[in-house]
Amino acid sequence: MSEHKDYSGAKIGMWLFLFTEFMLFGGLFILYSAYRTLHPADFHRASGELSAALGGANTVILLTSSLFMACSLTAIQKGRKGASMLLVALTASCGALFLAVKGFEWASKFHHGIYPGGPGLLQRPPGEVLFFGLYYVMTGLHGLHVLAGTILLCVMLALLARERIRQDDCVKLENSGLYWHLVDVIWIFLLPLFYLAA
Amino acid sequence: MEREQGHVVEYAVLLRVWAALLVLTALLLAASRLSPALAVLALLTLTPLKAWLVLYFFMHLRYEGLLLKGMVLTALSTLLVFIGMLFLDIGFR
Incomplete structure:
Protein backbone atom coordinates (compact mmCIF):
# COMPACT_ATOMS: atom_id res chain seq x y z
CA MET A 1 0.00 0.00 0.00
CA SER A 2 1.38 3.37 -0.93
CA GLU A 3 1.31 6.52 1.16
CA HIS A 4 -1.77 8.65 0.55
CA LYS A 5 -1.04 11.90 -1.29
CA ASP A 6 -3.53 14.58 -2.19
CA TYR A 7 -1.89 17.13 -4.47
CA SER A 8 -4.91 19.40 -4.95
CA GLY A 9 -5.85 19.20 -1.28
CA ALA A 10 -2.34 20.20 -0.23
CA LYS A 11 -2.36 23.19 -2.53
CA ILE A 12 -5.87 24.36 -1.58
CA GLY A 13 -4.88 24.08 2.09
CA MET A 14 -1.87 26.30 1.44
CA TRP A 15 -3.99 28.88 -0.37
CA LEU A 16 -6.50 28.93 2.53
CA PHE A 17 -3.59 29.74 4.84
CA LEU A 18 -2.46 32.47 2.43
CA PHE A 19 -5.97 34.01 2.59
CA THR A 20 -5.55 34.45 6.35
CA GLU A 21 -2.27 36.24 5.56
CA PHE A 22 -4.10 38.51 3.06
CA MET A 23 -6.49 39.44 5.85
CA LEU A 24 -3.73 39.91 8.45
CA PHE A 25 -1.84 42.38 6.28
CA GLY A 26 -5.09 43.70 4.76
CA GLY A 27 -6.21 44.86 8.21
CA LEU A 28 -2.94 46.75 8.63
CA PHE A 29 -3.28 48.30 5.15
CA ILE A 30 -6.75 49.49 6.17
CA LEU A 31 -5.32 51.00 9.37
CA TYR A 32 -2.61 52.73 7.30
CA SER A 33 -5.21 54.14 4.85
CA ALA A 34 -7.36 55.47 7.68
CA TYR A 35 -4.48 57.28 9.41
CA ARG A 36 -3.02 58.56 6.15
CA THR A 37 -6.39 60.10 5.27
CA LEU A 38 -6.48 61.78 8.70
CA HIS A 39 -2.83 63.01 8.62
CA PRO A 40 -1.84 63.42 4.93
CA ALA A 41 0.85 66.09 5.50
CA ASP A 42 2.56 64.23 8.37
CA PHE A 43 2.64 60.98 6.38
CA HIS A 44 4.07 62.87 3.41
CA ARG A 45 6.87 64.40 5.50
CA ALA A 46 7.71 61.22 7.40
CA SER A 47 7.85 59.15 4.20
CA GLY A 48 10.42 61.60 2.82
CA GLU A 49 12.82 60.44 5.54
CA LEU A 50 12.85 56.84 4.31
CA SER A 51 15.33 56.01 1.58
CA ALA A 52 13.54 55.23 -1.68
CA ALA A 53 16.86 53.86 -2.99
CA LEU A 54 17.05 51.24 -0.21
CA GLY A 55 13.36 50.43 -0.61
CA GLY A 56 13.86 50.04 -4.35
CA ALA A 57 16.97 47.88 -3.85
CA ASN A 58 15.05 45.57 -1.51
CA THR A 59 12.26 45.37 -4.08
CA VAL A 60 14.72 44.24 -6.75
CA ILE A 61 16.16 41.67 -4.29
CA LEU A 62 12.72 40.21 -3.48
CA LEU A 63 11.51 40.19 -7.10
CA THR A 64 14.69 38.38 -8.14
CA SER A 65 14.29 35.91 -5.28
CA SER A 66 10.77 35.19 -6.53
CA LEU A 67 12.19 34.49 -9.99
CA PHE A 68 14.71 32.02 -8.48
CA MET A 69 11.92 30.38 -6.46
CA ALA A 70 9.63 29.95 -9.45
CA CYS A 71 12.56 28.59 -11.52
CA SER A 72 13.48 26.10 -8.78
CA LEU A 73 10.01 24.55 -9.07
CA THR A 74 10.32 24.38 -12.87
CA ALA A 75 13.74 22.75 -12.42
CA ILE A 76 12.53 19.98 -10.10
CA GLN A 77 9.48 19.40 -12.32
CA LYS A 78 11.95 18.80 -15.16
CA GLY A 79 13.89 16.41 -12.92
CA ARG A 80 16.92 18.68 -12.46
CA LYS A 81 17.58 18.28 -8.76
CA GLY A 82 20.96 20.06 -8.65
CA ALA A 83 19.65 23.16 -10.44
CA SER A 84 16.58 23.21 -8.21
CA MET A 85 18.73 23.05 -5.05
CA LEU A 86 20.97 25.85 -6.30
CA LEU A 87 17.95 28.03 -7.07
CA VAL A 88 16.38 27.39 -3.63
CA ALA A 89 19.72 28.31 -2.01
CA LEU A 90 19.85 31.51 -4.10
CA THR A 91 16.28 32.36 -3.04
CA ALA A 92 17.16 31.91 0.64
CA SER A 93 20.30 34.03 0.16
CA CYS A 94 18.18 36.83 -1.32
CA GLY A 95 15.95 36.57 1.78
CA ALA A 96 18.99 36.97 4.05
CA LEU A 97 20.24 39.90 1.95
CA PHE A 98 16.82 41.56 2.18
CA LEU A 99 16.89 41.23 5.98
CA ALA A 100 20.42 42.66 6.11
CA VAL A 101 19.34 45.77 4.15
CA LYS A 102 16.25 46.09 6.37
CA GLY A 103 18.39 45.78 9.51
CA PHE A 104 20.76 48.45 8.24
CA GLU A 105 17.79 50.73 7.53
CA TRP A 106 16.22 50.18 10.96
CA ALA A 107 19.58 50.68 12.70
CA SER A 108 20.09 54.11 11.10
CA LYS A 109 16.56 55.16 12.19
CA PHE A 110 17.19 53.84 15.73
CA HIS A 111 20.39 55.87 15.77
CA HIS A 112 18.32 59.05 15.32
CA GLY A 113 15.99 58.05 18.14
CA ILE A 114 13.22 57.12 15.72
CA TYR A 115 11.68 53.98 17.18
CA PRO A 116 8.39 53.37 19.04
CA GLY A 117 8.63 55.44 22.23
CA GLY A 118 12.03 56.83 21.16
CA PRO A 119 13.08 60.39 22.06
CA GLY A 120 13.48 61.47 18.42
CA LEU A 121 9.96 60.30 17.60
CA LEU A 122 7.89 61.50 20.56
CA GLN A 123 8.60 65.19 19.92
CA ARG A 124 7.15 64.92 16.42
CA PRO A 125 3.54 65.61 15.34
CA PRO A 126 1.05 62.74 15.97
CA GLY A 127 0.76 61.81 12.29
CA GLU A 128 4.50 61.15 12.02
CA VAL A 129 4.42 59.05 15.20
CA LEU A 130 1.61 57.01 13.62
CA PHE A 131 3.53 56.71 10.33
CA PHE A 132 6.66 55.34 11.99
CA GLY A 133 4.59 53.12 14.31
CA LEU A 134 2.92 51.55 11.27
CA TYR A 135 6.27 51.42 9.46
CA TYR A 136 7.83 49.35 12.23
CA VAL A 137 4.79 47.09 12.72
CA MET A 138 4.22 46.40 9.02
CA THR A 139 7.81 46.09 7.81
CA GLY A 140 8.61 44.20 11.05
CA LEU A 141 5.80 41.70 10.54
CA HIS A 142 6.82 41.40 6.89
CA GLY A 143 10.46 40.91 7.97
CA LEU A 144 9.36 38.07 10.28
CA HIS A 145 7.64 36.48 7.28
CA VAL A 146 10.86 36.79 5.24
CA LEU A 147 12.77 35.18 8.12
CA ALA A 148 10.22 32.35 8.38
CA GLY A 149 10.33 31.90 4.60
CA THR A 150 14.13 31.77 4.58
CA ILE A 151 14.13 29.07 7.30
CA LEU A 152 11.40 27.18 5.43
CA LEU A 153 13.54 27.26 2.27
CA CYS A 154 16.51 25.83 4.20
CA VAL A 155 14.25 22.94 5.28
CA MET A 156 13.17 22.48 1.64
CA LEU A 157 16.84 22.35 0.65
CA ALA A 158 17.36 19.46 3.09
CA LEU A 159 14.24 17.68 1.79
CA LEU A 160 15.48 18.07 -1.80
CA ALA A 161 18.88 16.67 -0.81
CA ARG A 162 17.23 13.61 0.80
CA GLU A 163 14.91 13.14 -2.21
CA ARG A 164 11.84 13.72 -0.06
CA ILE A 165 10.99 16.31 -2.70
CA ARG A 166 11.27 14.73 -6.15
CA GLN A 167 10.17 15.30 -9.71
CA ASP A 168 7.03 13.22 -9.10
CA ASP A 169 6.30 14.63 -5.64
CA CYS A 170 7.15 18.31 -5.28
CA VAL A 171 4.06 19.88 -3.73
CA LYS A 172 6.04 20.84 -0.61
CA LEU A 173 8.37 22.96 -2.73
CA GLU A 174 5.40 24.37 -4.66
CA ASN A 175 3.64 25.39 -1.41
CA SER A 176 6.82 26.92 0.02
CA GLY A 177 7.06 28.88 -3.24
CA LEU A 178 3.48 30.11 -2.82
CA TYR A 179 4.38 31.40 0.65
CA TRP A 180 7.54 33.08 -0.65
CA HIS A 181 5.69 34.77 -3.52
CA LEU A 182 3.00 36.02 -1.13
CA VAL A 183 5.69 37.66 0.99
CA ASP A 184 6.89 39.30 -2.25
CA VAL A 185 3.35 40.50 -3.09
CA ILE A 186 3.02 42.10 0.36
CA TRP A 187 6.32 43.94 -0.15
CA ILE A 188 5.09 45.17 -3.55
CA PHE A 189 2.37 47.06 -1.62
CA LEU A 190 4.63 48.15 1.25
CA LEU A 191 7.11 49.89 -1.09
CA PRO A 192 4.82 52.65 -2.43
CA LEU A 193 2.93 53.07 0.87
CA PHE A 194 6.00 53.76 2.98
CA TYR A 195 8.92 54.69 0.74
CA LEU A 196 7.19 56.55 -2.08
CA ALA A 197 4.48 58.47 -0.21
CA ALA A 198 6.54 61.66 -0.06
CA MET B 1 0.18 5.18 -10.72
CA GLU B 2 0.81 8.58 -12.22
CA ARG B 3 0.65 11.35 -9.64
CA GLU B 4 -1.26 14.55 -10.16
CA GLN B 5 1.16 17.37 -10.96
CA GLY B 6 1.17 21.11 -11.36
CA HIS B 7 1.75 22.90 -14.62
CA VAL B 8 5.39 23.32 -15.68
CA VAL B 9 6.05 27.00 -16.44
CA GLU B 10 9.01 27.48 -18.78
CA TYR B 11 12.05 29.51 -17.64
CA ALA B 12 11.60 31.96 -20.54
CA VAL B 13 8.09 32.88 -19.33
CA LEU B 14 9.34 33.40 -15.75
CA LEU B 15 12.23 35.55 -16.99
CA ARG B 16 9.90 37.75 -19.03
CA VAL B 17 7.59 38.23 -16.02
CA TRP B 18 10.60 39.16 -13.85
CA ALA B 19 11.78 41.70 -16.45
CA ALA B 20 8.28 43.19 -16.61
CA LEU B 21 8.22 43.46 -12.80
CA LEU B 22 11.54 45.34 -12.80
CA VAL B 23 10.33 47.74 -15.52
CA LEU B 24 7.11 48.42 -13.58
CA THR B 25 9.14 49.05 -10.39
CA ALA B 26 11.35 51.55 -12.26
CA LEU B 27 8.23 53.30 -13.62
CA LEU B 28 6.73 53.40 -10.10
CA LEU B 29 9.90 54.98 -8.67
CA ALA B 30 10.08 57.49 -11.54
CA ALA B 31 6.39 58.44 -11.23
CA SER B 32 6.72 59.08 -7.50
CA ARG B 33 9.51 61.62 -8.21
CA LEU B 34 7.60 63.53 -10.88
CA SER B 35 4.42 64.66 -9.10
CA PRO B 36 2.21 63.65 -6.15
CA ALA B 37 -0.81 63.09 -8.42
CA LEU B 38 1.23 60.82 -10.69
CA ALA B 39 2.57 58.98 -7.63
CA VAL B 40 -0.96 58.18 -6.43
CA LEU B 41 -2.01 57.15 -9.94
CA ALA B 42 1.04 54.84 -10.18
CA LEU B 43 0.30 53.43 -6.72
CA LEU B 44 -3.26 52.58 -7.73
CA THR B 45 -2.39 51.09 -11.15
CA LEU B 46 1.20 49.77 -11.28
CA THR B 47 1.19 48.18 -7.80
CA PRO B 48 -1.87 45.96 -8.36
CA LEU B 49 -0.50 45.11 -11.82
CA LYS B 50 2.78 43.93 -10.26
CA ALA B 51 0.91 41.90 -7.62
CA TRP B 52 -1.25 40.38 -10.37
CA LEU B 53 1.84 39.34 -12.38
CA VAL B 54 3.28 37.55 -9.33
CA LEU B 55 -0.03 35.86 -8.50
CA TYR B 56 -0.81 34.92 -12.09
CA PHE B 57 2.57 33.59 -13.26
CA PHE B 58 4.91 32.99 -10.30
CA MET B 59 2.08 31.55 -8.17
CA HIS B 60 0.70 29.63 -11.19
CA LEU B 61 -2.81 31.04 -10.83
CA ARG B 62 -3.05 31.23 -14.60
CA TYR B 63 -2.78 27.46 -14.84
CA GLU B 64 -5.18 26.65 -11.97
Missing part, protein backbone atom coordinates in the same frame (compact mmCIF):
# COMPACT_ATOMS: atom_id res chain seq x y z
CA GLY B 65 -8.79 25.54 -12.23
CA LEU B 66 -11.89 27.64 -11.67
CA LEU B 67 -12.21 26.52 -8.04
CA LEU B 68 -8.89 28.02 -6.93
CA LYS B 69 -9.31 31.13 -9.11
CA GLY B 70 -12.76 31.65 -7.61
CA MET B 71 -11.43 31.20 -4.07
CA VAL B 72 -8.68 33.80 -4.60
CA LEU B 73 -11.16 36.20 -6.20
CA THR B 74 -13.55 35.76 -3.24
CA ALA B 75 -10.80 36.43 -0.67
CA LEU B 76 -9.52 39.52 -2.51
CA SER B 77 -13.05 40.85 -3.12
CA THR B 78 -13.79 40.51 0.60
CA LEU B 79 -10.72 42.59 1.38
CA LEU B 80 -11.75 45.17 -1.25
CA VAL B 81 -15.22 45.42 0.33
CA PHE B 82 -13.59 46.13 3.71
CA ILE B 83 -11.38 48.82 2.14
CA GLY B 84 -14.41 50.31 0.37
CA MET B 85 -16.36 50.38 3.65
CA LEU B 86 -13.45 52.17 5.33
CA PHE B 87 -13.41 54.94 2.73
CA LEU B 88 -17.23 55.27 2.86
CA ASP B 89 -16.86 55.76 6.62
CA ILE B 90 -14.02 58.29 6.42
CA GLY B 91 -15.46 60.11 3.39
CA PHE B 92 -18.94 60.75 4.84
CA ARG B 93 -18.35 61.40 8.48
